Amino acid sequence: MLEVLVCPLTHAILLYDAQAQELISKPAKLAFPIRGGIPILIPSEARELDTD
Incomplete structure (x- = not known):
């Protein structure tokens, strides 16, 4: 199922x-x-990744 899931923003x-x-x-x-x-x-439920 992972193949059909995409980022809701990008x-x-x-x-x-x-x-x-x-x-x-x-x-x-x-x-x-x-x-x-x-x-x-849901973007508000997501965790921001470190940009390092």
């Missing part, structure tokens, strides 16, 4: 981080959480 492909249970959007510099197996693709 429409870029999301990368799955199994350890953190997040979907990563590199262009938006956001990490969207996965809760109970459901991806939460």
Whole structure:
């Protein structure tokens, strides 16, 4: 199912981080959480990625 999910802001492909249970959007510099197996693709729920 990951193939059909895209970033709601940039429409870029999301990368799955199994350890953190997040979907990563590199262009938006956001990490969207996965809760109970459901991806939460709401920008206000996303964590900002470090820019280092």
